[in-house]
Amino acid sequence: MAFSSELIDKYKEFKGYSQDKQVVADLENCIKSNISEIRKGKRHLTANQCIFICKEMGIDFKPELIQLAIERSKTKEEVSAWTEVAKKISAACVAGLLLITASFTQVQGAHSRIRYSL
Missing domain, CATH: 1.10.260 (434 Repressor (Amino-terminal Domain))
Structure with a gap:
């Protein structure tokens, strides 16, 4: 469809x-x-x-x-180009989410170490 x-x-x-x-x-x-x-x-x-x-x-x-x-899109070349754009955007979004998750995990880890060290 x-x-x-x-x-x-x-x-x-x-x-x-x-x-x-x-x-x-x-x-x-x-x-x-x-x-x-x-x-x-x-x-x-x-x-x-x-x-x-x-x-x-x-x-x-x-x-x-x-x-x-x-x-x-009217040609396979157009479809290919738009598909590539979609893949690049998706990859950038995934990379951004991984970066945010990693940053959050590091902050949470540092916070818990400080709390237990006191």
């Missing part, structure tokens, strides 16, 4: 909607046929629609925009 369609399904589930027309009512510049074409893979969400859905669900829209760009 395509990314745009999956994001619409997640949004419907988040909002408790049962019909696509409820999503259409929420999205700017969207009509029922747009959703039908998205479901068929002939159309994609716009960047603004993607951002709106993500903000409504309280999730970061930046990685979702990359997924949207991958979905909209």
Whole structure:
């Protein structure tokens, strides 16, 4: 299933909607046929629609925009480039989390040694 369609399904589930027309009512510049074409893979969400859905669900829209760009890519080279961008961002996030975790562990360890040494 395509990314745009999956994001619409997640949004419907988040909002408790049962019909696509409820999503259409929420999205700017969207009509029922747009959703039908998205479901068929002939159309994609716009960047603004993607951002709106993500903000409504309280999730970061930046990685979702990359997924949207991958979905909209017309050549394998484009897909490869966007996939590489996504991997680099993910790797940077993991590295940042490891650094924060390591720093926190060192502070906690130093704090506990001080407490027991007194």
